[in-house]
Amino acid sequence: MDLAVDEDSTQLVFATGGSLRARAVVLALGQPRSGSGWLPHPVSSPRIISDPWHPAALDAVPPESDVLLVGTGLTMADIALTLTRPGRVVHAVSRHGLVPQRHVRQPPPTIPPPPYGECADLPALRRMVLRHAAVCRRVHGDWRPAIDGLRSSTSLLWQRLSPDDRRRFLAEDLRRWEVHRHRVPPGTADALAAACTEGRVSITSGRLTQATPTPGGFHIRLADGRSLHVGAVVNCTGAPRSVHDSTDPFIRALLRSGAARPGPLGLGLDTAPDGRLVTRDGHPPAPFWTLGALRLGNLSETTAIPEIRVQATGIATSVLSMAAAHAGDGAGAGVGGVLSST
Template sequence: MAETTFSTVAVVGAGAAGTLTAARLLDAAALARLPLEVQLIDPAPATGQGAAYSTTDPRHLLNVAAGKLSARPDRPDDFTSWLSEKLGRRVGPGEFVARHLYGHYLSDHLARAVESSAFGRFRRRHERVVDLVVDDGPRLVFASGGSLRAQSVVLALGQPRSGGGWLPHPVSSPRIIPDPWHPAALDAVPPESDVLLVGTGLTMTDVALTLARPGRVVHAVSRHALVPERHARQPPPTVPPPPYGECAGLPALRRMVLHHAAVCRRLHGDWRPAVDGLRPWTSALWQRLSPDDRRRFLAEDLRCWEVHRHRMPPPTADALATARTDGRVSITSGRVTQATPTPGGVHIGLADGRSLHVGAVVNCTGGSRSVHDSPDPFIRALLSSGTARPGPQGLGLDTAPDGRLVPLDGHLPAPLWALGALRLGNLWETTAIPEIRVQAADIAASLLPVAAAHTGPPMRSPEFDL
């Protein structure tokens, strides 16, 4: 009897996107009765957490209600059912629960997919990918010196790490914290000192709640000092936008969105149904804009859109409002022009002439959208080899509609796919679970023909490598 030949798919990144992709690949292999090996590669010790869900602070809540976060859109109560069993109580679809729970859910979801897959095998590798060689097929090179050859590769790298542009000049000090989600990063904050947070988005809200305490002021600055709006406690149904086919350019799109929000406020007393109703069309609207209009949107409209689109859970909004009223958190407009380490912390100069002395400075600007200044050696290797090219406006990597990487002109496409934040330039609406879970399923379907071309006779019994 001929020996079964497995096709290997390497999924780089074990956060939400990678975990969901691995699960959908195993499901697809089972349906197609295809011997498929899925290798999930990430140096992190945990699976399913990534930066988003690695926090252990129970005050850090998901900014989407639990009922919208099922790993499978065809099973909308999967997450709430899991939560109810885990917490020993019924969890309603409108609840905002602790973020770390979602990481555990994703890990368990993948474990269930592995257990139920009769035609696949799974391996979790704790390695950091630093390069890719394309000769007889993709070969991933690890920081440890090892390598892995696969028939296809999926990049699920999450939001690119922020570069050094959040401060006006490079500063070397243990009191300068570039990544608040790095394990134990906030331990470097002296317990009795004030703190400066650069950025006033969702990352700021979480870090501020962790650090705020009596006797300390958590200062937060950004160019506009805009903070995310709050979710409604009882959200009304979404309202689809009017036909947008006649929106020719950014000015017309602005008018349409503002008019839609005004109508929703008049009819429902709330603008949120208008913003939420735009979500299924956001990628199409983004793709209709010219490159110049996209640049204008990023320069002029981005922050306003973000604070209305990516909102705070009501308990988080309440806690932040209380901390601001008590004087434990101060949010103002400002731009850091100077950061000088001192024996007791960091001296900060702001563009308006103010100065602060704080025990630590924390980057809360979020991940970088541009790949041009990415510190990730794997991303740099893909770009320098021509295997990949930056996405529109330098956002993420350029991809075809099915998620396959588009190489630099003159280079042949490699069997590489991407999902999530790496598709920002092409899709814009691509970083949240409702989009990522669809992309994961689509990529799994796209990879089956590639995998089938490299497999031998089907397996007779399941085989797993956990």
């Protein structure tokens, strides 16, 4: 895909040879596709499964072999339970070895956080969150209402942090936050716990350093010296966070043209508050908006339906205002548009 951009419209040229001129383009691309960055070195094999959600992807797993899952989050829980069976061990490893906490069957009401005006840096933010969770646990018997009560404030708290504090959060706090914020249903948690107790699933901390193809699959080496023999390796690390790792031809064309630039810390694309892409320095504004995972760097929490609904409303307001301005200039009220999605 290629594009020619000016401030009022863009010409999209597709790989099929067709083209489309539009005054507004909304990128609704969903989660970025995984590449091979989760592997320590290139490995060419149909039994290296980078996208476990692709139709029939798990058909490449040999029926009688053990399996290695890289990552121990929500994807791991689903894939492990899909692949587990008598006589097979599903090994799951991640840097921390942490698994998502469970939802409760009857969730209590959320508890809003205390005023966070003093949370101007990461240490203060950590103290506030831990204190809020401790109070909720003491008063209500559960920490979950405290974490859920932070949901509407997460993006604002992220934006208050300095770039250095954001880097520290990603390196030191992100995984602990994720396992408490993004939880598994009780039934899934029970099934996974039973599979672990029965030895059908093994979840540990570890880092993959070598995957050597063998006639039956792979010889695996982990950083702590452990070795495994498995029939397949499945990526359960989730979507890539850095836009620099994107393999999407449209995203690459946007960055190449200057119509977009990476978001803070290279996460997603940089956006204005209404979701409009921020262009590279020296380039005029371009008629592109986005929502969801591509706003990760600016908003941090940006993949759930409640957040995306608010973003969609802001984009619609901005695009309609632009259309009205064009109509007032005598340029016509119609706004050509394309909703690009995977």
